[in-house]
Amino acid sequence: MKHYPVGVIQGEHQWCRVSSLLCLSLSHSLTHYCHHWASYTLGVFVCHSCSGLHRNIAQISKVKSILLDPWSSSELEFMDSLGNNACKAKYEQIVPAFYYCPTQKDCMLLRDQWIRAKYERKEFVCVERQEEGFLWKRGRDNGQYLSRKFILSEREGVLKYFNKHDAREPKAIMKINTVNATFQPTKIGTAHGLQITYLKDNSTRNIFVYHEDGKEMVDWFNAIRAARFHYLQVAFPGTPNSELLSKLSRNYIKEGYMEKTGPKHTEGFKKRWFTMDDRRLMYFKDPLDAYARGEVFIGSKENSYTVLPGLPPNIQGYHWLFGITIVTPDRKFLFACETEEDQKDWIAAFQTVISRPMMPQEYAVEAYFKHKP
Numbered sequence: 326m327k328h329y330p331v332g333v334i335q336g337e338h339q340w341c342r343v344s345s346l347l348c349l350s351l352s353h354s355l356t357h358y359c360h361h362w363a364s365y366t367l368g369v370f371v372c373h374s375c376s377g378l379h380r381n382i383a384q385i386s387k388v389k390s391i392l393l394d395p396w397s398s399s400e401l402e403f404m405d406s407l408g409n410n411a412c413k414a415k416y417e418q419i420v421p422a423f424y425y426c427p428t429q430k431d432c433m434l435l436r437d438q439w440i441r442a443k444y445e446r447k448e449f450v451c452v453e454r455q456e457e458g459f460l461w462k463r464g465r466d467n468g469q470y471l472s473r474k475f476i477l478s479e480r481e482g483v484l485k486y487f488n489k490h491d492a493r494e495p496k497a498i499m500k501i502n503t504v505n506a507t508f509q510p511t512k513i514g515t516a517h518g519l520q521i522t523y524l525k526d527n528s529t530r531n532i533f534v535y536h537e538d539g540k541e542m543v544d545w546f547n548a549i550r551a552a553r554f555h556y557l558q559v560a561f562p563g564t565p566n567s568e569l570l571s572k573l574s575r576n577y578i579k580e581g582y583m584e585k586t587g588p589k590h591t592e593g594f595k596k597r598w599f600t601m602d603d604r605r606l607m608y609f610k611d612p613l614d615a616y617a618r619g620e621v622f623i624g625s626k627e628n629s630y631t632v633l634p635g636l637p638p639n640i641q642g643y644h645w646l647f648g649i650t651i652v653t654p655d656r657k658f659l660f661a662c663e664t665e666e667d668q669k670d671w672i673a674a675f676q677t678v679i680s681r682p683m684m685p686q687e688y689a690v691e692a693y694f695k696h697k698p
Contacts, residue, residue, distance in 0.1 A: 361391040365400045367444060368407025374429060378440050385444050416443040422566050423554035423573055424547050432508045434516050438543040446540075456548055458541065462486065463513075463533040465615040470535070475545070479552045484521070486532075497532075499523035501556050505602075506549045507576050508542075509533075512612050517542045521549075522602070527693055529607055531615050550574050577602050579674040580612075584645050584661040590637070594644035594661055601674050604687060621651070621658055622694040623675060625683045629654045632675040634668065636661070651675065655695065 362376035363369065364386040371379060371388070379386040389396065420426065427435040442448040462473040474487040476495075484504055485495035503524040510516045517539050521532040536542050550573040557569045578601040584594040585608060597608040597618065604624065607617035624630040629652070636648035636659055645661035647668035662668040683691070 362388055363391055363404060364388050365396075365404060367412060368404055369409050369412045370404075372429070375436070375440065378433075378437050381437065382441060382445050416447070417449050420449045421547075421551065422570060423550040425550055425574065432510050432516075434508060434510060434539050435543065435546075438539055441540070442543070458536075458545070459490075460486075460534040460536050460541075460545070463613065468613065473534075475534075477545075477548050477552055479555050482552070482556055484523075484549065484552070497530075501549075501552045502560070504549060504553065506546050506574050508546070512580075519546060529602070529605065529617055529620065531613075533613055546574070575603065578677065579671060581667065581671075582663070583608075583649075583667075583671065586640070586642075586644070586659050588656060590640060590657075590659060593642050599660075599671075601678070604678055604683075604690065620694070622653075622691050623651070623678045624653065624687075624691055625681060626679050627682060628691075630679050632672055632679060634672060649675075 362371050362373060364371060364376075364379050366385065366387045367379075370391075376388045379388050389400075425435065427439050429436075456477045456479070458475060459472050460475050461470040463470050472490075473496075474490055474492075476485045476487075477483075478485070479501075482501045484499040484501060486497055487494075488496045499521070500523065505522045507520050508518065509520040510518050512518070513520065513533050513535060515535045517535045517537070519534050519542055521534065522529055523532075524530070536545075553573045554569060557564070557572060561569070580598070580600045582596055583599050584596050586592050586594050597610060598612040598614075600607045600609070600617075601623075604622055606621040606623055608619055608621075609617055631652045633650040633652065634648070636644075636650060637657075640648075640659065645663045647662040647665050649660045649662065649668060649671055651658040651660070660671070662671060
C-alpha cells in the first residue's frame with residue numbers, strides 16, 4: 326500500500342482546502358496551519374485541542390497529524406469521501422435546539438462530552454433527557470458535599486432538590502424562569518462542577534453541584550436548557566428560536582476579587598469576590614457562598630449609569646491602588662483592583678453592560694433594586 330511521506334500531502338486536492346474547513350468538533354475554523362489534525366477513522370478534520378479529546382475515544386477515533394504523520398492512499402481516499410460536512414450530517418441529525426454546542430472557549434468537560442455524545446454515544450440519533458437523579462450538593466453553611474435528589478419538572482416549570490432521598494417535600498423549589506446553569510470547574514474545584522443560580526425573594530441564590538460521571542452533569546445542564554427552552558416558547562410565542570437560544574443559559578461576564586467600601590465612603594475597604602451576571606453585580610465574602618452580601622444593578626448610559634477609572638480624591642484609608650467608580654442615578658459605588666490589568670478588565674466589563682440599552686423587563690428589576698429593603 327502506498328504511503329505519502331511528510332510534506333507530500335500538501336499537494337493533494339483535499340488538503341489544499343483544509344484551512345477553510347470547520348473543525349467539526351467545536352465549530353471553529355482551523356486557522357493555525359500547524360494545528361491541522363484529522364480522525365482517519367471518522368473522516369473529520371479537527372483542531373489541535375480537539376485531537377487530544379478524540380484520543381480519549383481511541384476505540385472510535387484515531388488521529389493523525391496532517392503534516393507530521395505519513396498517510397496511505399486509502400486513508401486519503403476515505404477522508405476525501407467523507408469530510409466535515411458529511412460527518413456533520415451523519416452525527417448531528419437531530420441536535421435539539423436547546424442543546425449547548427461548545428466552542429473552543431468552553432471548559433474541557435463540555436467539549437469532551439460534546440465529542441463523546443456525537444461519536445461515542447451517538448445521542449443525536451436518539452436523544453434522552455435527564456430529569457431525575459442524585460447529585461453531590463455543597464452545604465450552604467459547612468461546605469460539605471452531600472448526595473441530594475434532584476427533580477426537574479418541565480410540566481411544573483421547576484427544579485427541586487430534597488435533603489433526604491425519601492423526603493416528600495423538597496428543600497428548595499427553583500422556578501425555571503429564573504434558573505441559570507454554568508460550569509465552574511476552577512471555582513468549585515472539580516472538572517464536573519456546575520453552578521446553578523435562581524432568584525429567591527428577588528435575590529440570587531447559588532447552588533454548587535457535581536457528579537463523578539461527566540455525562541450525568543452535561544445531561545443535567547442540557548435538561549435545564551431544555552426546560553428553559555420550553556418555558557420561553559410558551560412565554561414568548563412566535564419568537565424565533567434563534568432569539569430564545571441565547572437566553573437558555575449564560576456564562577458570567579466577569580468574576581474576580583475587588584475591594585469595596587460602604588455607601589458613606591468612610592468605611593474601610595474590604596476584599597470581596599465579585600460576579601457580573603448580566604446587569605447584576607454581586608459580591609460575596611467567599612466565591613462559594615450561597616448568598617451574595619450585596620447586589621448592584623448596572624443600568625445603561627441612557628439612564629445615567631457611567632463607569633470611571635479611579636476614586637474620588639477625598640477617599641482615605643488603605644485600599645488597592647487601581648480604583649473604579651460606578652455612578653448610578655442614586656449613588657456612587659467605589660471599588661479598588663489589585664492590578665491595573667484587573668482594573669481595565671473590570672471597566673471593559675462594566676462598559677459592555679452600560680453601553681447596551683435596557684430592555685423593558687429590566688426597568689422592573691431596576692425599580693426593585695431602588696426599593697430593596
